Amino acid sequence: MTTIAAGAKSKAEPRSRLTLSRLVRIFQRDKYLYLMVLLPLAYFIVFHYIPLYGITLAFKDFDISQGIMGSPWVGFKYFEEFFSNPYSWLVIRNTVVLRLWQLAIGFPAPIILALLLNELRTMRFKGIVQTSSYLPHFISLVVVSGMVISFLASDGPINNLIKSLGGQSVPFMQLPEYFAPIFTFSGIWQHAGWASVIYLAALTSINPELIEAAVIDGAGRWQRLLHITLPGIAPTVTIMFLLRIGQLLTVDYQMILLLYSPAIYEKADVLGTYIYRRGIIGADFSFATAVGLFQAVVGLVFIVGANWIAKRVGDTSLW
Amino acid sequence: MIDYDKTLSSRIFDKINIILLILVVVATLYPFYYITIVSLSNGNAVLRGEVSFWPVGLTLDSYKLVFQNPAVPISLRNSLVYTTLGTVINLGMTTLCAYPLARPRFSGRRLFTWVVTITMFFSGGLIPLYLLIMQLGLINNMWALLLPGAINVWNMFILRTSFQQIPEELYEAALIDGANDLQTLIRVALPLSKAVLATLLMFYAVAHWNDFFNALIFLNDRAKYPIQLIMRNIVILGRFEQTNELGGGSDFAVIEQTLKYATIMVSTIPILLVYPFVQKYFVRGVMIGAIKG
Numbered sequence A: 001m002t003t004i005a006a007g008a009k010s011k012a013e014p015r016s017r018l019t020l021s022r023l024v025r026i027f028q029r030d031k032y033l034y035l036m037v038l039l040p041l042a043y044f045i046v047f048h049y050i051p052l053y054g055i056t057l058a059f060k061d062f063d064i065s066q067g068i069m070g071s072p073w074v075g076f077k078y079f080e081e082f083f084s085n086p087y088s089w090l091v092i093r094n095t096v097v098l099r100l101w102q103l104a105i106g107f108p109a110p111i112i113l114a115l116l117l118n119e120l121r122t123m124r125f126k127g128i129v130q131t132s133s134y135l136p137h138f139i140s141l142v143v144v145s146g147m148v149i150s151f152l153a154s155d156g157p158i159n160n161l162i163k164s165l166g167g168q169s170v171p172f173m174q175l176p177e178y179f180a181p182i183f184t185f186s187g188i189w190q191h192a193g194w195a196s197v198i199y200l201a202a203l204t205s206i207n208p209e210l211i212e213a214a215v216i217d218g219a220g221r222w223q224r225l226l227h228i229t230l231p232g233i234a235p236t237v238t239i240m241f242l243l244r245i246g247q248l249l250t251v252d253y254q255m256i257l258l259l260y261s262p263a264i265y266e267k268a269d270v271l272g273t274y275i276y277r278r279g280i281i282g283a284d285f286s287f288a289t290a291v292g293l294f295q296a297v298v299g300l301v302f303i304v305g306a307n308w309i310a311k312r313v314g315d316t317s318l319w
Numbered sequence B: 001m002i003d004y005d006k007t008l009s010s011r012i013f014d015k016i017n018i019i020l021l022i023l024v025v026v027a028t029l030y031p032f033y034y035i036t037i038v039s040l041s042n043g044n045a046v047l048r049g050e051v052s053f054w055p056v057g058l059t060l061d062s063y064k065l066v067f068q069n070p071a072v073p074i075s076l077r078n079s080l081v082y083t084t085l086g087t088v089i090n091l092g093m094t095t096l097c098a099y100p101l102a103r104p105r106f107s108g109r110r111l112f113t114w115v116v117t118i119t120m121f122f123s124g125g126l127i128p129l130y131l132l133i134m135q136l137g138l139i140n141n142m143w144a145l146l147l148p149g150a151i152n153v154w155n156m157f158i159l160r161t162s163f164q165q166i167p168e169e170l171y172e173a174a175l176i177d178g179a180n181d182l183q184t185l186i187r188v189a190l191p192l193s194k195a196v197l198a199t200l201l202m203f204y205a206v207a208h209w210n211d212f213f214n215a216l217i218f219l220n221d222r223a224k225y226p227i228q229l230i231m232r233n234i235v236i237l238g239r240f241e242q243t244n245e246l247g248g249g250s251d252f253a254v255i256e257q258t259l260k261y262a263t264i265m266v267s268t269i270p271i272l273l274v275y276p277f278v279q280k281y282f283v284r285g286v287m288i289g290a291i292k293g
Helices: A002-011 A020-029 A031-059 A077-084 A086-106 A108-119 A123-138 A141-151 A157-164 A176-204 A208-216 A221-245 A253-259 A262-268 A271-281 A285-313 B008-039 B043-047 B061-068 B071-102 B109-121 B126-135 B153-165 B168-176 B181-189 B191-210 B213-218 B227-236 B256-292
Strands: none
Touching: A020 A031, A031 A077, A031 A285, A031 B071, A031 B109, A031 B126, A031 B181, A077 A285, A086 A108, A086 A176, A086 A262, A086 A271, A108 A123, A108 A176, A108 A221, A108 B008, A123 A176, A123 B008, A123 B256, A141 A176, A141 A253, A141 B008, A141 B227, A141 B256, A176 A221, A176 A253, A176 A262, A176 B008, A208 A221, A221 A285, A253 A271, A271 A285, A271 B126, A285 B126, B008 B256, B043 B256, B061 B071, B061 B256, B071 B109, B071 B153, B071 B181, B071 B191, B071 B227, B071 B256, B109 B153, B126 B213, B153 B191, B168 B181, B181 B191, B191 B227, B191 B256, B213 B227, B227 B256
């Protein structure tokens, strides 16, 4: 084995100065790799980097005849318009509140599910639970929203149950105060199973000798959970948490778009839906770009900040 | 030595755990089951609240009415076209991107990795993309649904990891046999990454089939709508094409609810049918990406 490796090494080109002939030789040798990369590179430039340039629109008055480049600069006009409007703060607050619901309840759910699955002894049953709990992740948002709306409708099964127990029918989708729990729990229903995959992967990578040693030392299941299992998955949990922090101002607005109605905007309207209504429906392109830029910058600041803290406090970080 | 796993409290925990997880399974699957049985039931029975565990007055009338709406078959065909074409583009582009990034010899690797990674953390957002599509003249064109998401960076990294896990000796052997990089990709890398490719195929295809938002903002011609958008109109906005046919003489055998649920079933059956066969594959595929990525 070692001789093969040594042989391969001696065959490698000696490290020489970067001459033209050497460049040509490298290009000759790797030409197919360069050819392959051409299309993806064009894709990233057109569909990711040109839109990045489009951000300048936030500082311009968009004139459709002039295009983005020719439109006149207006500085922070649209940011001032956004921050001076009290409705903007309502939208920001709604976004953060929904995110916090998701962090508090939605984030632990897949971890708990993975830990419960890990304690199962019958592999067959474990497989059944996993297979069925992943399924909703692959169902469309329109279907999930349609289910939520019709199950909670005045003639839906939930209200039928309430009425048969002698209660009053509740117009859940019209009452703002119900929106956060409805949104959070439908999110858990759809994604917690699938999200548990990554924690199950982390659980299987825990060294079984550690567990055996703990059993020999007389550790019960609870002690093994506290001292081996949880520390074992802590790095994964940290990384997933950091990624969530970066999405503080990003909730699943496509789901909200399907679920909300003007009657509950006061709790359900978020930055994503606001950008959609002002930008796509209202064609207020510069304003909506400014809101989007604010959202992206805050996200970036939070993920960098959270990563910095994680680095100082523990030894797990994204980069 | 006491075996703690056989103590009373431990056995009680096992029982509670099994009950909890059975509840998880029921909570996950019952909504699908409920929709199925309501869509197959007589509307009157549904209105009287008799349908909870099995269909009452078994009938396919709701499904017949769904397909009498001409928008449904058209949109199903559109979705099939978008999904097939979109997934082919996705897999091709993802492979072209992942393979050079997996080859240590490729001198632009670091730079290109950066170009790709930056897009994960910062994007122009909705409006700049919308204006780009507008300027490319792709509004109301199906390519607006297929091109912008051609490469999902997460998926690309999963495939790159899979390419990297193939022993370097196999690549070397192919090169010694005189194969170029393109031939090595087709004859060595792709055949050895079948599980991951199947996973990505599933991810991409499901994403295309389920997409409604891109169609909502980029398409305005109803004849081009995918099934999800038609379903949104029927299920969420409650707009039917032929409301006059509802309950027309048939003693309300079909009501709004059974019609909505039948529509949901029609759009979801393809996924429900494919899911059991591919799910074993994709869990393994994701594990590869999750552990090594």
